[in-house]
Amino acid sequence: MGSFLLVEAISSEEDLILDVSQVTKDMVQLAGGKGANLGELTSIGVRVPPAFILTSKAFKYFLEYNNLFDKIRDTLSSSETSEEASEKIKQLIKNAKMPDKLSSMIYQAYDELSKKVGKEILVAVRSSATAEDIETASFAGQQDTYLNVTKDELIDRIKDVWASLYNARAMEYRKSKGIDDLSILIAVVVQKMVNSRSAGVMFTLHPVTGDEKYIMIESNWGLGESVVGGKVTPDEVLIEKSTLRIVEKKVSNKNIKIVYDKQLKKNVTITLDEKESRLMSITDEEAIELAKLALKIEEHYKRPMDIEWAIDNDLSFPENIFIVQARPETFWSSKRKENKNIAEKSAPIGGKVLVRGLAASPGIAFGKAKIILDIKDPKVHEFQKGEILVTKMTDPDWVPLMKIAGAIITDEGGMTSHAAIVSRELGIPAIVGSREATKIIRDNQEITVDAIRGIVYEGKVLQTSETVSQQAQPSIGIQGISREVLLSLYPVTATKIYMNLGEPDVIDKYLDLPFDGIGLMRIEFIVSEWVRYHPLYLIKIGNAELFVDKLAEGIAKVASAIYPRPVVVRFSDFKTNEYKKLIGGEEFEPDERNPMIGWRGVSRYVSKEYEPAFRLEAKAIRKVREEMGLKNVWVMFPFVRTTWELEKAIKIMEEEGLRRDSDFKVWIMAEVPSVVVLAEEFAKIVDGFSVGSNDLAQLTLGVDRDSELLARMGYYDERDPAVLESIRKLIKAAHKYGKTVSICGQAPSVYPAVVEYLVKAGIDSISVNPDAVINVRRQVASIEQQIILRNLNGKRKNK
Ligand code: PEP
Ligand code: MG
Numbered sequence: 001m002g003s004f005l006l007v008e009a010i011s012s013e014e015d016l017i018l019d020v021s022q023v024t025k026d027m028v029q030l031a032g033g034k035g036a037n038l039g040e041l042t043s044i045g046v047r048v049p050p051a052f053i054l055t056s057k058a059f060k061y062f063l064e065y066n067n068l069f070d071k072i073r074d075t076l077s078s079s080e081t082s083e084e085a086s087e088k089i090k091q092l093i094k095n096a097k098m099p100d101k102l103s104s105m106i107y108q109a110y111d112e113l114s115k116k117v118g119k120e121i122l123v124a125v126r127s128s129a130t131a132e133d134i135e136t137a138s139f140a141g142q143q144d145t146y147l148n149v150t151k152d153e154l155i156d157r158i159k160d161v162w163a164s165l166y167n168a169r170a171m172e173y174r175k176s177k178g179i180d181d182l183s184i185l186i187a188v189v190v191q192k193m194v195n196s197r198s199a200g201v202m203f204t205l206h207p208v209t210g211d212e213k214y215i216m217i218e219s220n221w222g223l224g225e226s227v228v229g230g231k232v233t234p235d236e237v238l239i240e241k242s243t244l245r246i247v248e249k250k251v252s253n254k255n256i257k258i259v260y261d262k263q264l265k266k267n268v269t270i271t272l273d274e275k276e277s278r279l280m281s282i283t284d285e286e287a288i289e290l291a292k293l294a295l296k297i298e299e300h301y302k303r304p305m306d307i308e309w310a311i312d313n314d315l316s317f318p319e320n321i322f323i324v325q326a327r328p329e330t331f332w333s334s335k336r337k338e339n340k341n342i343a344e345k346s347a348p349i350g351g352k353v354l355v356r357g358l359a360a361s362p363g364i365a366f367g368k369a370k371i372i373l374d375i376k377d378p379k380v381h382e383f384q385k386g387e388i389l390v391t392k393m394t395d396p397d398w399v400p401l402m403k404i405a406g407a408i409i410t411d412e413g414g415m416t417s418h419a420a421i422v423s424r425e426l427g428i429p430a431i432v433g434s435r436e437a438t439k440i441i442r443d444n445q446e447i448t449v450d451a452i453r454g455i456v457y458e459g460k461v462l463q464t465s466e467t468v469s470q471q472a473q474p475s476i477g478i479q480g481i482s483r484e485v486l487l488s489l490y491p492v493t494a495t496k497i498y499m500n501l502g503e504p505d506v507i508d509k510y511l512d513l514p515f516d517g518i519g520l521m522r523i524e525f526i527v528s529e530w531v532r533y534h535p536l537y538l539i540k541i542g543n544a545e546l547f548v549d550k551l552a553e554g555i556a557k558v559a560s561a562i563y564p565r566p567v568v569v570r571f572s573d574f575k576t577n578e579y580k581k582l583i584g585g586e587e588f589e590p591d592e593r594n595p596m597i598g599w600r601g602v603s604r605y606v607s608k609e610y611e612p613a614f615r616l617e618a619k620a621i622r623k624v625r626e627e628m629g630l631k632n633v634w635v636m637f638p639f640v641r642t643t644w645e646l647e648k649a650i651k652i653m654e655e656e657g658l659r660r661d662s663d664f665k666v667w668i669m670a671e672v673p674s675v676v677v678l679a680e681e682f683a684k685i686v687d688g689f690s691v692g693s694n695d696l697a698q699l700t701l702g703v704d705r706d707s708e709l710l711a712r713m714g715y716y717d718e719r720d721p722a723v724l725e726s727i728r729k730l731i732k733a734a735h736k737y738g739k740t741v742s743i744c745g746q747a748p749s750v751y752p753a754v755v756e757y758l759v760k761a762g763i764d765s766i767s768v769n770p771d772a773v774i775n776v777r778r779q780v781a782s783i784e785q786q787i788i789l790r791n792l793n794g795k796r797k798n799k
Contacts, residue, residue: 016058017105019112020051020191030055032128032187041323044300046293049312049322050116051191052109056130058102059162059185066096069182072166076181086168093163098155106158106190110151113192117314121192122148122260125157127164128187148193148260161188169793193260194322198281199224199310200234202290204241204298212304214247215239215291219282222257223267224308224324232256235280237287241295244288251280286311289321297326352458354441355434357409358711359454360420362771363429365407366448366460369441375401388449390437393706394419396528396574397581399503402426407449409437409456414711416694416746424749424769425503431456433708490514490774491781495759498568498767500744502526504557510770514777517566518558519690519767520636520744523617524574526554528582535613537584544616551620552628559630566632568667568690568742568767571617573638575600596704601639601669606648614649618656625664626657636667636690641674643681650685660687667742671695676726679733689734690767691727693718693745693754700726718747719754728761740764748772752779759783 015030023031023039031039035053042048063069072089079085098106114121126145144164146157164170165186174181200219205212218234220226227234232255238248254277261268282290290309298305308325367388372379375397383389386406393412394402402408402422408430410419415432423430429451431437437456441447448457498519501507504526530550531538538547559567575595579585588609592598599607605614624630635658640646646668653666660666668675668682671692675682682689697718698705710716731741742765747754749772758766759780768776 015055016061016102017109018053018055019109020048020053020189023053029130030057030187032056032130032189034126034128035187035189036128037326038189038191040300041297041326044296046296046323046326047319047321049192049194049310049324050113051189052113053128054102054106054158054188054190056185056187059187062096062099062102062162065099065102068092068096072182082168082171082175086166086171089166090163093166094156094159096159098159103155106154107151110154110190113190117192119314120151121314122150122195123154124189124191124193125149125154125161126189126191127161128189130185130187148265154190158188158190162186169789194310194324195260195313196223196310197221197313197320198286199308199324200227200282202294202307202309203304204294204307205304206238213241215241215294217282217287217290217309219287220254220257221272221276221281222259222270224310225267226254226256226258226269228308235282237282237284239287239291241291244291246284246287249280251278253277254281282311285317286321289318293321293323297323301326354447354456354458355409355431355437356456357431357434357437357454358415358420358708359451360413360415360417360432361408361423361428361430362452363407363427364448364450364452365429367406367446369409369443369445369447371438371441371443372401373438388447390441392438393417394422395578395581396524399525399529402428407431407451409434409441409449411435411438412708413706414708414716415750417706421746421769422502424771425501425506427506427509427771433711435708490777493777493780494784495763495780496742496765497773497777497780498742498744498765499773500749500767500769501558504554506770507558507561510773511561513770513773515565515773516765517568517632518562519568519742519765521555521558521567521569523551523555523569523572524578526551527572527574528578530554532583534579534582534585534588535616536588536610537582539612539616540584547613547616548620548623551617552623555620555633556624556628556630559624559633560628562632563630564632566634566665568634568636568665568744569621570636570638570669571601571605571614573601596706597699601641602637602645602649603639603641605637605652606645611652614652615656618653618658622657631663634665634667636669638669638692639671639695640668640682641672643678643685646682647685669695669744670727670730670741671699671745673700673726676730679730680736683734683737683739686739688740688742688764689730691730691741691743691745693723693727693743693747696726696745697723697747718745719751724754724757727758727763731761731763735762742767748776755779756783760787 018031020038021042023035024043025036025040028036031053038048038051071092075088076085079088124145124147144161149157165184171181198219198221202215202217204215206214206216217237218227220232220234226232233252235252236250237246240247254272256269256271258267258269294307297307305326307323310322310324312320312322365388367386369388369390370383371390373392380401383401385404388407389401389405390409393410395418399422403426405428408419408423408428410432411434413419413432417432419430420432429449431449431451431454446459448461496516498517499515500520501518502522502525531547535547538544555569576589576592576599577595580589604610621633621635624633637646637649665687667688667690668686669692670676670689694705697716700722701720703710703715705716734741741763743758743763744767748758748766749768755766755776766776
């Protein structure tokens with residue numbers, strides 16, 4: 001690269017520094033991607049915080065002025081590692097002199113920004129990668145941003161941003177792509193820090209239902225971080241696009257705000273007093289102005305957008321309303337790809353609300369309500385496909401009815417109740433824990449169930465009468481693509497992604513999902529629907545084979561469909577009240593005050609009463625593995641409390657011909673805290689654990705998992721630190737003995753934060769509901785990559 005050419009190129013001073021209003025989207029080369037975007041927004045009339053851009057030419061001029069091209073080239077050839085070169089080059093840039101011409105232009109541009117406000121301002125200094133480097137910048141996180149920079153610090157921070165081009169990771173990445181480090185330049189955006197009175201985000205669609213007729217603004221006092229980072233429940237303003245009318249406003253109890261503290265020179269969190277906390281943080285006028293800007297942005301980009309905004313304290317309306325960042329909205333856009341019509345069919349906010357509850361299985365349905373309180377009610381036989389089942393609570397007897405229901409609403413139950421789990425597996429919208437649905441909804445009343453938000457409306461408030469399930473379905477419509485090719489499109493993860501399944505018949509529906517096995521096969525479905533009789537009753541009448549055959553048949557259906565991937569079959573985990581409902585069960589099951597913590601799981605198998613039935617369960621497994629050759633079937637013991645009972649149960653199983661070996665794994669559920677406390681002892685007698693977070697949360701926190709009251713109060717929460725810490729300890733103890741840990745409770749299917757925690761804690765596999773398989777796999781892949789990169793960087797630094 002000749003210096004002669006370079007000096008010529010900068011002979012025009014105009015494009016060393018540009019005001020944001022001079023930039024358009026085609027100027028990525030000069031202003032970088034970020035600068036070009038800001039310019040583009042300005043050109044369509046969207047207000048962004050005042051800014052200027054030091055172009056790539058300014059950087060080139062700086063390098064040339066200090067003879068840095070040669071020095072950098074020498075450093076590159078004399079350094080042994082990228083880290084060494086990176087450190088040296090960064091120092092070269094930071095120590096070099098800012099040419100007088102450039103520094104006076106920078107200060108002049110800065111003074112002009114300040115003049116607009118009438119006082120000396122703080123600025124953000126951000127890197128803006130040019131076309132050649134955009135990919136590296138996003139891969140290597142080379143997106144240095146310095147906030148709250150004063151005039152005195154400005155030149156140094158600009159140099160810091162330039163130096164960031166030579167981060168070791170960015171250099172490594174360019175090297176792997178064969179890109180010459182010296183061929184890359186970046187621009188720098190210098191932008192007024194918004195002194196924000198209020199800030200937040202807005203979406204050009206309804207973020208809950210995906211309805212594109214609305215703009216939703218979320219707002220809090222202070223900086224936008226509190227809203228973007230989900231630290232508060234923000235105020236909400238819903239605006240109809242066609243009329244720019246505010247159709248819904250909600251003041252929330254916001255509790256805190258984040259502001260910049262000039263003395264401490266950092267952002268601080270301030271607790272709001274009661275009054276400010278409950279005061280609407282945005283006026284109607286401001287909300288409507290924001291909505292206008294949102295419309296312009298959406299029109300320009302021709303897609304739903306996710307926009308960060310702020311209202312500046314230093315300026316007056318409407319000059320104080322700024323857009324800070326705009327990007328395509330992704331959640332609904334990708335959902336739409338999975339289920340094209342969900343947004344159009346989603347519920348509007350109008351309509352009379354009948355009841356609310358917990359949205360346990362997402363989706364929307366319209367239909368006739370049928371109030372059925374008892375499964376023996378003759379009305380059951382008249383129940384038509386697509387009608388909406390309204391009941392107190394379901395249990396396994398209800399499954400045949402649930403299968404044909406358009407939606408399910410229950411009075412009782414939390415997010416892990418029977419109704420919730422089964423509905424998710426069947427892909428049927430469900431609202432649980434409504435408390436009073438059976439009282440308020442009338443029989444045969446036409447209702448709309450919005451199980452995305454947990455609301456039941458009177459009448460038809462949808463545009464179509466179809467049921468829309470939000471369950472993810474892989475895109476199997478691509479003609480001529482084999483399942484193998486389709487599955488290879490999903491990321492490979494070191495942490496295995498398993499799927500939970502109980503209903504053998506639905507396996508065909510989920511075969512194209514990218515799961516590595518079934519991490520929990522609940523057999524209660526097979527027993528209540530296929531066998532229907534209590535096993536002890538069958539023994540009594542001399543027809544025990546029925547139990548063994550049907551159970552084997554159900555398990556084999558799944559195991560053969562996904563062979564050779566493993567199926568972890570859990571021995572029966574009915575509670576006494578549930579067993580009692582099986583035909584002939586009355587005679588064998590006691591009345592218990594608390595069946596949830598009663599005669600359940602292993603305590604049954606080792607009791608002289610149930611042991612013969614447990615032997616039938618073991619016989620069924622043996623039949624599948626040996627007669628049918630499905631060696632991919634493993635077993636799992638539920639509700640394990642002590643090592644002695646487990647040892648006893650394993651012995652009975654062994655007597656039935658099932659011995660642990662390299663292709664027959666025996667797992668236990670970790671759901672009673674004693675298993676965590678004595679994890680090392682348990683690890684000595686099993687091959688693996690699977691965390692039953694539904695029960696583990698219940699028993700660790702002492703919170704009835706089916707109590708909708710406690711769920712509403714926020715007590716039932718698997719993300720509680722005590723639960724997470726238990727899982728972490730279990731993983732550590734199990735790994736000490738070379739045993740694996742999985743999880744099959746509901747938590748990772750619903751909480752991305754739990755997935756992240758588990759992967760970072762080193763879990764071996766995660767088993768989720770069918771609707772969560774794709775997303776969890778993607779999320780796990782990205783967390784794993786992050787861990788690998790961090791480790792890589794750490795090692796290099798330590799060298
Ligand atoms: C659990 O407890 O997390 C679990 C998966 O088992 P179940 O929900 O069947 O009790
Ligand atoms: Mg459990």
